[in-house]
Amino acid sequence: MKRREFIGAVAGATAATAMTAYSNEAPQQQAAMQPQQTFKWKMVTTWPKNFPGLGTGANNIAKLITEMSGGRIDVKVYGAGELVGAFEVFDAVSRGNAQLGHAGAYYWKGKIPSAAFFSAVPFGLTAQEMNAWMYYGGGLELWEEAYKPFGLIPNPGGNSGTQMGGWFNKEINSIDDLKGLKMRIPGLGGEVLKRAGGIPVTLPGGEIFPSLQSGALDATEWVGPYNDLAFGLYKAAKYYYTPGWHEPGTTMECMINEKAFNELPADLQSIVRNAIKVANADMLSEYTARNQQALQTLINEHKVELKHFPDSVLKQLKDIAIQVVEEEAAKDPLSTKVWASQKAFKEQVMQWTGNSEQAFLKARSL
Ligand code: CA
Secondary structure, rough: HHHHHHHHHHHHHHHHHHHHHHHHHHHHHHHHOOOOOEEEEEEEOOOOOOOOOOHHHHHHHHHHHHHHOOEEEEEEOOOOOOOOOOOOOHHHHHHHHOOEEEEHHHHHHOOHHHHHHEEEOOOOOHHHHHHHHHHOHHHHHHHHHHHHHHHHHEEEEOOOOOOOOOOOOOOOOOOHHHHEEEOOOOHHHHHHHHHHOOOOOOOHHHHHHHHHHHHHOOOOOOOOOOHHHHHHHHOOOOOEEEOOOOOOOOOOEEEHHHHHHOOOOOOHHHHHHHHHHHHHHHHHHHHHHHHHHHHHHHOOOOOOOOOOOOHHHHHHHHHHHHHHHHHHOOOHHHHHHHHHHHHHHHHHHEEEEEHHHHHHHHHHHH
8 A cells, every 4th residue: 555545544544433433422422511401499398497407307318419419409498487387398399389398207197197107106116127117128119109199209318216205394103194294296106195195286396395385285205315405395394204105216208299300310310319318327327426415415414304204104105006006007098008017017127126136235235
């Protein structure tokens, strides 16, 4: 081949290669150059804005979604009462007035009888066991079935761990001490208190302290030391009881408006789902890290008296809880199905917890 022909051939080949490469890359380059679609989302919550653990857990989900999506989804968080009231969160997200809602499913048990089973069941699953049921025991699929008619996709959106039994101004030495007691306690725990002769009240977090202080409430539960210290509940009650038999490992929820979710491309859908999953684990870590410090502050600085419910009271509450939960589960077909799933799961996972953590915790305290 003569030199000129050779150069010409190489140039031609290079041009052809370049042309091929260009044809292959062109769609990607075009895609990269096109402005990506961005989404402005609102998250409404049942918690006071920036409230430790719960409000900041909601903020965490928003931050993770915004960061992980490189700003393609921009989530703005609204505290209770900013856009809608605490107990209007479900309807707001269902209607699409907000795309995300952070709450506790038991707040909606008047609307969806099975909802309470997805947050907390008295004497039921711990945080770790709830996550196991949700992700690997069929719980989340049942929850999706419950929320589907409302155009909502539920997700476990944080867990408080085992809560505290609550704040009282009198000692609870027998179950009779609960009779006539007006106590803020939501969900199935409230139904158990009612059966024990008490008067359960459901109030959003922000209304608890003033109601306890004014005497409108005799007693209240809220979450645990980290949150209860932040609300100043020690200023209105003397005795702080443990354990939170009514909320052994409460799952918070992050619900997504289904229509808004379906409008997202697949990568953003995965980001939303996984950001919520990360935040679910993160909240439990934060509570586990901070509760004991807060409890020490309550006892040492605020002179709160830490008390344990007597075993006899707990045993009676447990017997009542078994009846109440069965009766609540029988009220509608979905509740029956959900409780059948959770109950079967509980019976097997309790054995594993007994053979692992419970056995170890016993050994550690020897
Ligand atoms: Ca609670």
